[in-house]
Amino acid sequence: MSPGTSAGPGAAPTLAALNLSVHYAVGAGRRLHAVDDVSFNIGHGETLGVVGESGSGKSTIARAVLRLGPKAAGSIRFRGRDLLTLEGRELRAMREHLQIIFQDPLASLDPRMSVGEIIEEPLREFRPAEGSASRRAQVLTMMDRVGLLPRHLNRHPHEFSGGQAQRIGIARALMLKPDLLVCDEPISALDASIKSQIANLLKDLQQEFQLSMLFIAHDLASVRFSCDRILVLYLGRIMEIGSRTTLFDAPRHPYTRALLQAVPIADPARARARRAEPLRGEIPSPLTPPSGCVFRTRCPIAIARCTSEIPQLRAVEGSEVACHRA
Amino acid sequence: MTTPPSHVAPLLEIRDLGVTYRGDAGPVDVVDGVSLALAPGEFLGVVGESGSGKTQLLLALLGLNAGATVRGSIRYRGVELIGAKSGPLNRVRGAKIAMIFQDPMTALNPYLTIGTQLTEGVRHHHGLGRGPARRRALELLDAVQITDAARRLEQHPHELSGGMRQRVMIAMALICEPDIVLADEPTTALDVTVQAQILTLLRELRTRTGVAVILVTHDLGVIAEVADRVAVMYAGRLVETADVHTLFARPRHPYTEALRRSIVPLSGPLPARLPTIGGLPPNAASLPPGCAFAPRCAYAHHRCATAPPPLTAVTAGHRKACYFDGILGEGG
Numbered sequence: 001m002s003p004g005t006s007a008g009p010g011a012a013p014t015l016a017a018l019n020l021s022v023h024y025a026v027g028a029g030r031r032l033h034a035v036d037d038v039s040f041n042i043g044h045g046e047t048l049g050v051v052g053e054s055g056s057g058k059s060t061i062a063r064a065v066l067r068l069g070p071k072a073a074g075s076i077r078f079r080g081r082d083l084l085t086l087e088g089r090e091l092r093a094m095r096e097h098l099q100i101i102f103q104d105p106l107a108s109l110d111p112r113m114s115v116g117e118i119i120e121e122p123l124r125e126f127r128p129a130e131g132s133a134s135r136r137a138q139v140l141t142m143m144d145r146v147g148l149l150p151r152h153l154n155r156h157p158h159e160f161s162g163g164q165a166q167r168i169g170i171a172r173a174l175m176l177k178p179d180l181l182v183c184d185e186p187i188s189a190l191d192a193s194i195k196s197q198i199a200n201l202l203k204d205l206q207q208e209f210q211l212s213m214l215f216i217a218h219d220l221a222s223v224r225f226s227c228d229r230i231l232v233l234y235l236g237r238i239m240e241i242g243s244r245t246t247l248f249d250a251p252r253h254p255y256t257r258a259l260l261q262a263v264p265i266a267d268p269a270r271a272r273a274r275r276a277e278p279l280r281g282e283i284p285s286p287l288t289p290p291s292g293c294v295f296r297t298r299c300p301i302a303i304a305r306c307t308s309e310i311p312q313l314r315a316v317e318g319s320e321v322a323c324h325r326a
Numbered sequence: 327m328t329t330p331p332s333h334v335a336p337l338l339e340i341r342d343l344g345v346t347y348r349g350d351a352g353p354v355d356v357v358d359g360v361s362l363a364l365a366p367g368e369f370l371g372v373v374g375e376s377g378s379g380k381t382q383l384l385l386a387l388l389g390l391n392a393g394a395t396v397r398g399s400i401r402y403r404g405v406e407l408i409g410a411k412s413g414p415l416n417r418v419r420g421a422k423i424a425m426i427f428q429d430p431m432t433a434l435n436p437y438l439t440i441g442t443q444l445t446e447g448v449r450h451h452h453g454l455g456r457g458p459a460r461r462r463a464l465e466l467l468d469a470v471q472i473t474d475a476a477r478r479l480e481q482h483p484h485e486l487s488g489g490m491r492q493r494v495m496i497a498m499a500l501i502c503e504p505d506i507v508l509a510d511e512p513t514t515a516l517d518v519t520v521q522a523q524i525l526t527l528l529r530e531l532r533t534r535t536g537v538a539v540i541l542v543t544h545d546l547g548v549i550a551e552v553a554d555r556v557a558v559m560y561a562g563r564l565v566e567t568a569d570v571h572t573l574f575a576r577p578r579h580p581y582t583e584a585l586r587r588s589i590v591p592l593s594g595p596l597p598a599r600l601p602t603i604g605g606l607p608p609n610a611a612s613l614p615p616g617c618a619f620a621p622r623c624a625y626a627h628h629r630c631a632t633a634p635p636p637l638t639a640v641t642a643g644h645r646k647a648c649y650f651d652g653i654l655g656e657g658g
Contacts, residue, residue, distance in 0.1 A: 161606055192375055193607065224590060262519045271547075282487045
């Protein structure tokens with residue numbers, strides 16, 4: 001059984017992670033299991049959302065795919081190679097096809113460089129043979145595409161609002177037409193009135209460039225809008241993977257249900273009519289994960305078996321769910 | 327809970343409040359012309375984006391806008407707080423009006439135990455001795471549903487989880503039995519399941535103790551969950567205020583309406599594109615002469631560029647600062 005590999009659109013997946021685990025040594029011979037035995041595919045032109053609370057391991061997955069942070073176990077197939085085995089020049093060359101946009105756009109842009117230089121940098125790095133006039137033309141085309149004006153070319157990042165800075169980050173990430181775009185909380189730091197602008201822009205670009213995206217977020221509403229399939233993580237393990245429709249309309253895992261119930265409803269009548277008890281407690285320390293199902297200590301429907309036996313992902317009515325009771 | 331009737335004397339009355347900082351290119355009004363009243367036991371939500379002045383409004387209630395000029399009037403039970411001498415002001419501040427900050431990790435002192443920090447206020451304001459103060463602290467930890475309270479008193483902030491720290495902050499705010507609790511984005515730094523716990527707790531505490539709450543947030547969802555009444559701020563001004571049901575069902579300011587429409591629903595039909603608010607957020611240092619929202623407003627008219635629209639009554643308890651008098655609808 002290959003868990004979490006339900007095919008997305010298109011034939012061969014753009015990226016296939018198999019049995020991915022990331023452990024940190026934390027002294028005294030102890031190991032922190034940040035991500036444990038996680039497998040997933042991202043199809044061509046597909047956006048896979050990864051959701052979970054802080055400490056769930058979602059950013060660790062993004063870092064493993066980008067080969068940042070400690071070396072992961074397992075494999076990540078991408079462009080015919082295993083990303084986890086690449087080193088040195090081969091790894092650097094692969095970065096041309098693998099780009100990221102960050103949560104805090106201003107912190108991720110070099111304050112000393114102009115907007116034009118920032119957006120042009122990937123071209124200078126990976127397409128040095130192209131002339132500067134050609135590079136500049138491509139920069140201007142991309143700026144126009146993401147909603148920046150030609151007069152922004154010589155400005156510096158600090159002159160821009162968060163939303164505009166995120167447009168700069170998106171332009172830089174797309175200059176090389178990457179096969180995979182990793183989005184790490186791309187809109188969560190933005191103001192409400194700007195969030196929807198950037199979410200729409202990312203969706204348009206995703207369709208236009210047929211981008212495959214790994215979309216990390218804690219905000220379920222933005223995930224519903226942006227993602228085709230969603231992977232729900234808890235304490236480094238997959239609880240559920242399913243299509244957007246299945247996951248939001250018929251969630252199977254008690255954690256997925258609890259997450260959805262916890263989101264504030266922007267309708268006072270409905271918000272007050274709902275009186276489901278919020279999930280108790282908080283995510284346990286990954287240094288001392290519960291035995292069996294890692295979610296069992298907060299689960300409203302846990303039984304004895306959940307303490308002794310780790311639930312494996314299995315297909316349940318359109319989702320893949322790791323729960324003995326699903 | 328419904329909005330308390332309007333004949334109840336306000337606990338807090340804010341009139342024409344202005345907060346001005348000196349900027350590089352002249353004065354910057356971060357709060358301008360805000361008038362609001364808070365009834366005893368009322369849960370008021372203040373919603374706005376970064377730079378809307380919502381946090382500066384809270385700080386003004388505590389006299390904490392360091393380096394700013396504060397104008398207008400803030401009356402607590404009829405006593406003017408603006409310009410008050412620090413003695414009387416301190417008796418109100420902290421004891422009668424308490425604050426919960428967004429990030430408990432920075433608001434709590436990392437070197438002091440939870441017990442010391444929790445009892446500091448009640449020992450200072452109520453003159454309680456060590457023993458009674460400790461008993462009161464245990465009561466409060468129990469009220470905010472912290473288990474194993476006696477052990478928690480000996481712990482330091484870093485030994486607690488994020489949700490637990492925010493509960494301690496709430497206990498600290500409540501320990502002197504304030505009339506008003508101010509909460510600045512109290513759940514923004516928390517995970518969504520813990521946010522739901524804290525919002526439930528705030529709602530219950532309000533019902534149980536009758537404390538009035540002013541909660542500031544950027545999240546209309548949070549407002550819908552807890553507030554009786556809502557004040558919407560944009561560029562330092564109050565643009566609309568109404569009871570929570572009216573505000574969501576019949577918003578009359580185009581900004582409120584646009585914010586509400588930009589929320590992605592978690593169920594039901596999903597739009598192919600999200601409704602947006604065009605343009606950029608306002609810059610407090612260079613606001614237009616008229617309505618600050620006019621450059622982004624689908625209903626803007628040449629009149630909007632002349633002077634900021636005054637806050638006018640739509641119905642009793644519903645006010646808006648907008649020249650447009652029609653019903654906001656689909657065409658917006």
